[in-house]
Amino acid sequence: MEEDGRxxxxxxxxxxxxxxxxxxxxxxxxxxxxxxxxxxxLAADGGLRSDIVDPANILLALDGSVSLAGPATAVESGVAYLAPERVARTAPVSSATDVYSLACVLSECLTGQPPQAETGAPVVQNVGPLVPPGFNAVLARGLAVRPGDRFPGAGAFAVAARKALRDGDVGTVAPTFGPPPAQQNFPSTPGLAPGAVPYPFTVPVAPGTPMPSQSSADYRRVTDPLPKGPRRQLWITASAIVIAIALVTALVVFMPWSRLGVSHDSTGPAGPDPVTELPFDHPYQPEGLAVDADGSVYVTGEVYVPGAVGKKPRVLRLSPGEQKPSVMPFDAMSIYGVAVDTRDGDVYVVADAAVWSVGRGFSSRVQLPFPTLNLPRALTVDGLGAVYVVESAGKRPTSTVWKLSKGADQPVPLPFPDVASPSSIAVDRTGNVYLAARVEGGEYQLFKLAPGAVEAVRVFPGLDAEVIAVDSAGNLFAGVRSYHAVYKVSSATGEKSKLAETVPFAYALAVDAGDNLYVAGSDLGSLQGRVFKMTKP
Structure with a gap:
């Protein structure tokens, strides 16, 4: 327990x-x-807490929950976490001051110090090679001197930060967001994972609706009591109505399209493919996914580790018949992709800017002879045991796809075009290499490098695939988050079909020896991972 017992x-x-x-x-x-x-x-309820948004007042419970200290125990924030207008007392507390304080906290989490120079002016740090460079753009907007230049609310700031984490770099695309959500603290909602929030969303407001004035008297500090008597009852009733409207709006906006009878492909609705959720106990942000020849499923994500504070990045393995995954003995500051050589069972992991061979069952740990990688995300192994890994542009002038043949002492770069942020890679049985990547302008494109080809070509334009996998017949599977769906592209006809529902946001795909498809991802508004198995889609 903390010394103050909070x-x-x-x-x-x-x-x-x-x-x-x-x-x-x-x-x-x-x-x-x-x-x-x-x-x-709290902002929707009229309570703004930027005067206490400070690492000292952010509490990390052993169950993984994170909360702000209550009014009885909170300490006042240091000046390093206060927006310029609050320090100068030129404006009242607002959602924009919440954003500034939260951006200060994120910056310190990433760099080890709050973003304040000795002069008091905001400073955007270069957060280093292991952190996506897009965080600079997110922090710059969150720490803008003028309140109107910041994100409209804390939720919008968090969404942009998550996009920076997933995409590797959001600097080329200016995030756009609606007004801040009306309420985020929802009870359990049917159809969503435990702890999931249908978020972000907006509540329609009729044109001309009068908005609250911006005088300091209109803002209630978190330490102020709620109004008493009839006014208190009216306040609570009004808040409940806003929550109900927001919840209905969120369910309508974000319910998976197939449930609403809307399809975005010409092949009709999803077929009756059997889908099973695997008992992975919701690892945070599952980045990597692989299946070995015995049917054991490997997932990378953040989980609780005995004796450690908070979640730590780890590799999980769920063997056939098990009801709980095992945490593999591999410790690192950051863990992303995982792949398995199905011939000998060797497991490969992308961690801390390097690729590691951990043997069968994590019996060893050997760093492969790749150069120091910049933002490596995904890797795969082909039928001959060659390891492929992708890295984003950063310190190097271009992004790179590397191939290390089995037993080779150095990798070779493959002739893929320079892209803003490679996101997924797959190799079929004939040696075709597929790369999914975000390009300039924010669009996702798919590239194919045939065996012996001198350059890769773009394939399946308009698919917008972020994560990919291939089966033994060469059929391509693509996770398309903009459509909240996973698609199958036939190797024979090129026709695409939408598969049965799993999760709206697919972070990784894998195919086992029996051509069963695995999907790792999360629900809308949640960072808690879920893993599904789809039988021979």
């Missing part, structure tokens, strides 16, 4: 940062997202 069995973010210095980007974003939910919910 959170049973847990610690404050201040204590965690003092101990570890920085957090992984994935963990920092997950933490900020939970605080943003509280802030936007």
């Amino acid at each position: 959170v049973l069995g847990g610690v404050s973010l201040r204590a965690e940062l003092d101990r570890s210095g920085t957090l992984t980007a994935a963990r920092a974003v997950a933490l900020v997202a939970q605080v943003a939910v509280d802030l936007d919910g």
Whole structure:
């Protein structure tokens, strides 16, 4: 327990940062997202807490929940976490000041210090090679001097941070968001994973609706009591109505399209493919997914580790017949992709800017002879045991796809075009290499490099695939988050069909020896991972 006794069995973010210095980007974003939910919910209720958004007041419980300290125990934020208009007392507390304070917290989680120069002017740090460069753009907007130049609410800031984490770089696309959500603290909702929030969303407001004035008297501090008597009852009733409207709006806007009878392909609705959710117990942000010849499923993500504070990146393995995954003995600051050589069972992991061979069952740990990688995300192994890994442009002038043949002492770059952010790679049985990547302008494109070809060509334009996998027949599977769906593209005809529903956001795909498809991802508004098996789609 913390010395001030504010959170049973847990610690404050201040204590965690003092101990570890920085957090992984994935963990920092997950933490900020939970605080943003509280802030936007309080903002909708008229309570703004930017005067206490400070690592000392962000509490990390042992069950993984993150919360702001209550009014009885909160300490006032230091000046390093206060927006310029609050320091100068030129404007009242607003959603924009919440955004500024939360951006300060995220910056410290990533860099180890709050973003304030000695002069008091905001400074956007270069957050380093293991953190996507898009965070600079997100922090720059969150720390803008003028309140109107910041994100409209804490939730919008958290969404942009998550996009920076997933895409590797959002600097080329200016995020656009609607007004801040009306309320984020929802009870359990049918159809959503535990803890999932249907978010972000907006509540329609009729044109000409009068909005509250911006005088300081219109803002209620978190330490102020709620109004009493009939006024209190009216306030609670009005809040309940807003929550109900927001919830209905969210369900209508974000319900998977196939449930609403809307299809975005010409092949009709999803077929009756049997789908089973695997018992992975919701690892945060599952980045990698692989299946070995015995049917064991490997997933990378953040989980609780005995003796550690908060979640840590790990590799999980679920063997056939097990009801709970095992945490594999592999410790790293950041873990992304995972792949398995189905011939000998060797497992490969992308972690801490390198690729590691961990043998069968994680019996060894050997770094493969790749150069120091910039933002490596995905890797795969072909039928001959060659390892492929993709890295984003950063310190190097271009993005690179590397191939390391079995037993080779150095990798070779493959002739793929330079793209903003490679996201997924797959190799079929004939040696065709497929790359999914985000290009300039934010669109996702798919490229194919045939055996012996001198350059890759773009294939299946308009598919917008972010994650991919291939089966033994060469059929391509593509996770398309813009459509909240996974598609199958026939190798024989090129025809695409939408598969049965799993999760709206697919982060990784894999195919086993029996051509069963596995999907790892999360629900809307949630960072909690879910893993599904689809029998021979």
